[in-house]
Amino acid sequence: MSWITKTLTSTIGRKIIMSVTGLFLCTFLVVHLVGNLQLFKHDHGAAFNIYSHFMGTNPIIRTIEWGLVLGFGFHIYEAFALTSRNKSARGAQGYVSNHAEQNSEWTSRNMGILGTIILIFLLIHLYNFFWRARFGSLDPDINNNDDLYSLVVSSFKQWWYVVLYVAAQISLGYHLWHGFRSGFQTLGLNHRKYTPIIKYAGYVFAVVVSAAFASMPLYFFLFTNEKGELAANAPTLIHAVASAF
Amino acid sequence: MAGSNPNAKPMNLTLNVWRQPNRHTQGKIVEYKVKDISPEMSFLEMLDVLNEDLLRAGQDPVAFDHDCREGICGSCDLFINGRSHGPEKGTTTCQLHMRKFSDGDTITIEPWRATAFPVNKDLSVDRSAFDRIIQAGGYISVNTGGVPDGNEIPVPKDLADRAFEAATCIACGACVAACKNASAMLFVSAKVSQLSLLPQGQPERKTRVENMVAQMDKEGFGACSNIGSCAAECPVGISLENIAILNREFLTAKATSNNLA
Numbered sequence: 001m002s003w004i005t006k007t008l009t010s011t012i013g014r015k016i017i018m019s020v021t022g023l024f025l026c027t028f029l030v031v032h033l034v035g036n037l038q039l040f041k042h043d044h045g046a047a048f049n050i051y052s053h054f055m056g057t058n059p060i061i062r063t064i065e066w067g068l069v070l071g072f073g074f075h076i077y078e079a080f081a082l083t084s085r086n087k088s089a090r091g092a093q094g095y096v097s098n099h100a101e102q103n104s105e106w107t108s109r110n111m112g113i114l115g116t117i118i119l120i121f122l123l124i125h126l127y128n129f130f131w132r133a134r135f136g137s138l139d140p141d142i143n144n145n146d147d148l149y150s151l152v153v154s155s156f157k158q159w160w161y162v163v164l165y166v167a168a169q170i171s172l173g174y175h176l177w178h179g180f181r182s183g184f185q186t187l188g189l190n191h192r193k194y195t196p197i198i199k200y201a202g203y204v205f206a207v208v209v210s211a212a213f214a215s216m217p218l219y220f221f222l223f224t225n226e227k228g229e230l231a232a233n234a235p236t237l238i239h240a241v242a243s244a245f
Numbered sequence: 246m247a248g249s250n251p252n253a254k255p256m257n258l259t260l261n262v263w264r265q266p267n268r269h270t271q272g273k274i275v276e277y278k279v280k281d282i283s284p285e286m287s288f289l290e291m292l293d294v295l296n297e298d299l300l301r302a303g304q305d306p307v308a309f310d311h312d313c314r315e316g317i318c319g320s321c322d323l324f325i326n327g328r329s330h331g332p333e334k335g336t337t338t339c340q341l342h343m344r345k346f347s348d349g350d351t352i353t354i355e356p357w358r359a360t361a362f363p364v365n366k367d368l369s370v371d372r373s374a375f376d377r378i379i380q381a382g383g384y385i386s387v388n389t390g391g392v393p394d395g396n397e398i399p400v401p402k403d404l405a406d407r408a409f410e411a412a413t414c415i416a417c418g419a420c421v422a423a424c425k426n427a428s429a430m431l432f433v434s435a436k437v438s439q440l441s442l443l444p445q446g447q448p449e450r451k452t453r454v455e456n457m458v459a460q461m462d463k464e465g466f467g468a469c470s471n472i473g474s475c476a477a478e479c480p481v482g483i484s485l486e487n488i489a490i491l492n493r494e495f496l497t498a499k500a501t502s503n504n505l506a
Contacts, residue, residue, distance in 0.1 A: 089428070095327065100474060
């Protein structure tokens with residue numbers, strides 16, 4: 001083995017891959033979230049469909065997409081590799097009595113479970129939207145773009161789909177709650193000036209990103225008709241917020 | 246007893262103690278009752294009482310590690326009621342006193358659990374993995390020759406303080422015991438940052454972190470998940486910042502050392 005593979009398969013090396021891919025996936029979340037905010041526009045999905053057409057066909061985006069595949073791939077692979085190693089490090093005989101809740105946060109100890117929920121969500125999410133947009137046939141919208149918007153609206157009109165999405169976003173929120181600052185710590189970026197800022201920025205990031213993603217299925221399920229138009233009897237607050245888009 | 250509190254009422258306790266004859270035999274929890282335990286006893290003195298009872302009854306006493314009983318040596322490795330060194334923060338088992346418990350309590354006592362720390366007998370574990378990690382790089386070279394003038398080596402006060410804080414690690418293994426991953430990174434990071442912060446540690450700076458991490462992995466310790474239970478349970482308060490320093494030192498050494506292996 002060369003020094004490179006030795007470094008990257010050491011305990012610290014694997015954690016560094018987790019951290020780099022994790023922070024990269026955080027940037028993906030921002031891009032994905034900002035693009036998807038177009039779902040809230042009152043244009044029957046015209047802008048969203050133009051955006052999704054661009055994301056599905058632009059050669060630069062399609063190239064970076066492979067980076068995203070690798071980012072997810074390595075993050076998931078290293079999670080399994082590290083979990084397996086860590087489990088054998090404890091050994092077959094665990095503690096009869098263990099009160100980890102008295103010395104650490106629940107989220108930090110359950111990143112694997114949270115990640116697995118997100119992975120299951122991701123597979124369903126990719127099949128329902130990405131796969132059908134890329135390889136299926138969608139009806140054209142008024143601009144003759146594939147009408148992904150209508151698929152989104154009809155999906156979010158099914159209660160079990162909304163439950164799945166909201167549960168996944170709660171998991172994502174907890175995953176980011178620990179993961180964001182943990183990524184910086186693993187890279188050695190710990191400093192008394194910046195670590196408190198990183199910590200609270202991570203909390204804000206976790207809450208804002210997961211809440212904003214969860215708001216999309218909830219909005220369509222609770223407040224719009226079958227075409228995605230805001231219902232007249234929706235609460236005034238929702239009307240006020242929606243008018244901003 | 247000098248300085249004893251006449252109002253301290255003796256306690257009766259139930260102990261669930263891990264008993265295991267040797268490294269290769271499966272152990273189990275055995276229940277014992279101890280009576281008339283003074284609240285002023287240390288936890289280890291309470292175990293001494295249990296062992297005297299067992300010896301009088303012709304039974305095998307419970308093996309447990311202890312040495313200085315002053316909170317300095319780090320020998321007393323007991324996992325008490327699901328916590329390294331018991332419920333009190335910043336303390337070793339020998340400095341944990343029975344006044345922290347109440348009459349009628351049930352206390353579960355287990356050894357450190359880690360593949361790299363095999364159980365010798367009962368509550369005593371083999372922590373020589375830590376010795377081998379230190380041997381792999383936790384030292385500085387001292388050259389022969391005349392004694393250098395101490396003031397010729399400038400050490401900023403804040404770095405000296407941080408190095409000293411890291412150097413207070415007593416290698417008790419509470420971090421490994423508390424960690425969900427049985428990771429030894431708090432221990433390794435304490436030694437790596439102590440020596441890398443000081444001028445005397447510079448000659449071996451890169452080889453030290455490379456070799457100590459390689460030995461840590463070879464011993465079978467887990468990876469760090471930045472959970473922080475290690476630092477929370479550390480009797481001397483080694484901080485997680487040291488693990489960030491370890492990661493940084495490791496990455497820098499791997500990227501810039503001349504070691505191609």
